[in-house]
Amino acid sequence: MAEDAKDPYHLASLSRGLEVLDCFTRRPEWGLAELSQHLGQNKATVFRVLHTLEQAGWLSKDAAGHYALGLRFHALGAAAMRREQLRWQALPPLQDLAEATGETVHVGILHDNAAVTVQIVEGTHAVRMHSAVGKRSPVHASAMGKALLAYLPDAEVEAMLAATGMERFTPATLATPAALREALHQVRQQGHALDEEELVPGLRCVAAPITDHTGRPTAALAVSAPKDRMGAARVADLIPRVKGAAARISRMLGAPSIAA
Known part of the structure; x- marks a missing residue:
């Protein structure tokens, strides 16, 4: 992380988003609390990332509040x-x-x-x-x-x-x-x-x-x-x-x- 902080081209917010997405290669669904615990980050930070990805169509959220990969990933994978x-x-x-x-x-x-x-x-x-x-x-x-x-x-x-x-x-x-x-x-x-x-x-x-x-x-x-x-x-x-x-x-x- 220290090296990333010195990199003038490194986007911390994008890095956090990619870190969240990488978790979905391990499990198909995550809840906010368990994902926050898994990443060792506070819920507010993780929620903002999840919300942004959901709004853009990269994640979807069910009625129980569980997140999964969204339709945009299916389209990207098909391409x-x-x-x-x-x-x-x-x-x-x-x-x-x-x-x-x-x-x-x-x-x-x-x-x-x-x-x-x-x-x-x-x-x-x-x-x-x-x-x-x-x-x-x-x-x-x-x-x-x-x-x-x-x-x-x-x-x-x-x-x-x-x-x-x-x-x-x-x-x-x-x-x-x-x-x-x-x-x-x-x-x-x-x-x-x-x-x-x-x-x-x-x-x-x-x-x-x-x-x-x-x-x-x-x-x-x-x-x-x-x-x-x-x-x-x-x-x-x-x-x-x-x-x-x-x-x-x-x-x-x-x-x-x-x-x-």
Whole structure:
């Protein structure tokens, strides 16, 4: 605790809340008195934490005054399970596509206004795109990001762009909402997205959406390569391969097929 007190970034109130939540990994229900005794803290402090968590939906309280994990935790757990399911069910199709094309293949989701890579298989070429799980890409300047944005409501896209801005990374970056709207319209019409050196000079990318069990696009698969291996003929060859792999993952997640 002494070290925490010296940490200028440490939030004592959040730490107390997490300490309370951790108790629910040991028992499914707690009363105020027994939880206060277990933690060695006074009832008033523990009650404030419990009340705050209950108001936010992280805990629920029954008529007898016993607290249990609330519905928000169930939703969070379900989201985490879907992400893990996506990561590992996507791996065999990614491996097959990387082997067939020799290029780096990755899957990403929208998180905190960015396209975040959750699974990747490196290509076999000596010169190739290098990435990593957890890498964040701007949604307006990446094929993966555009494949994810294309199926969102317009208001949600506009709110995201208002929060992130539209930084210009290369001369080819789409730097206006109007240009991006046109690109997203093309993605919906064609079923795939392209990155024409919009994020990194000399790097091109093809991406396609992945749908979940509801049929809603919630992830994207992308293949990236240097532009000297991504001429028009190569891109034309890759598009059905990328869409086919994305459709395969979608079927594994219980969704209807996406036309390749």
